[in-house]
Amino acid sequence: MTDWQASKNWFDRGGQAYARFRPEYPLGPARFLAETARSHKCAVDVGCGNGQLTAQLAAYFDDVVGLDPSADQIANAPAQQGVRYICASAEKLPLPDRSANLITAAQAAHWFDLPAFYAEARRIASDGAALALISYGVLRLPGDLQSRFDRFYHDEIGPYWPPERKLVDRGYRDLCFPFEERQAPQMDIQLAWALGDFLGYLSTWSAVQRVKGTGREDILNDFARDISRLWGDPTKTQPVSWPINMRIGLL
Template structure:
């Protein structure tokens, strides 16, 4: 079964809802683990929350959760939840009371922050013995020929179009300054089974894809989509896709 060529041409032109639809969800065990570290379950704060992927998982463990993101578009795609509030705010200026947050998280976002100013806010809003967790997920993994073609695309073809901050994500934030009492987290991964549309939809959300299009290199995208379709088999077939979760965790 072949994939219609018109769909391959348009796979990266998903519109504003693609981020909410295709970004991988964090596993519930991540929120459970983070909650187990907090000194109490009163308030969790998710900074750079996007459309609330981690925020809503934390809501299962805390009396109240607040998600902040500087993008009104991201906040507009959050889902209402009884004990969760969302607001537009930068990481460096959180509209929170002093010493109020038991857990502060930043998932796939800290590489965009002005870290010294963000850390100053963390110290201000953190309750005694609060936990700060900077979370990222690593490069997507696929098996076999799919994985080989994806790695070629990621590291060699689309690589030059990533912003410089992306290197921080690829390293699991290992090189970020982290002036807190740090301890290692457990091995946790995101694991999904995706069809071809879901896989290409996820790739379409990358800032590097937008940059490549703006640079007139849509040929890279078309060739990659066609090659992946050829390796995928039936486009409805679901292949295992995984991302290792990296964490910098500290007690404030």
């Protein structure tokens, strides 16, 4: 990529792009969640996508199950010993009663029918099982990159976000969470990305796909041009970070 025009395919979509560009969690969240669980026989990751958190839980639990309603996402989850993936919804978990010591939902709970999911979580939870809703907030960039990104995120594609996005931006603080809650430590995702990585990540956003679907590709192209100019050398890496938010309760 030598200029912004070489990145005009940045809004390609699909599970393969999601698996390639979505930021991976650091090891801290999985380790903390394992410490919260009273037993380590089984962890269940609901709305697992391509298994970014699911795979990390395998280091702490004997059996890890990743569940997602999207067959495309499951197909892009890497095979790993001790991890199995099942195409299933959050509202109908295909697991036995009282079988899960930890139930997680990472960057997914805002799509759930929460009462139905909570009922299923209670059903499959073992005594003292932990439930964690995990999300990461709006990304942070250095200097002028942040200013241009803020305008794009809040003003230009802001109207195209589904209402559920506000729940993510607020760290799920507005979600009903009827459990005995535990405090989580402050953690962040910190990466160094080249321009192509950054634009590829944005391509996985639902708002970007909606912009494209309405024929307003000029919004995307103008932003790609501006951010490319500010970025400079497209192979140069820039620090990118996201705050990790967790709501953890005991069932």
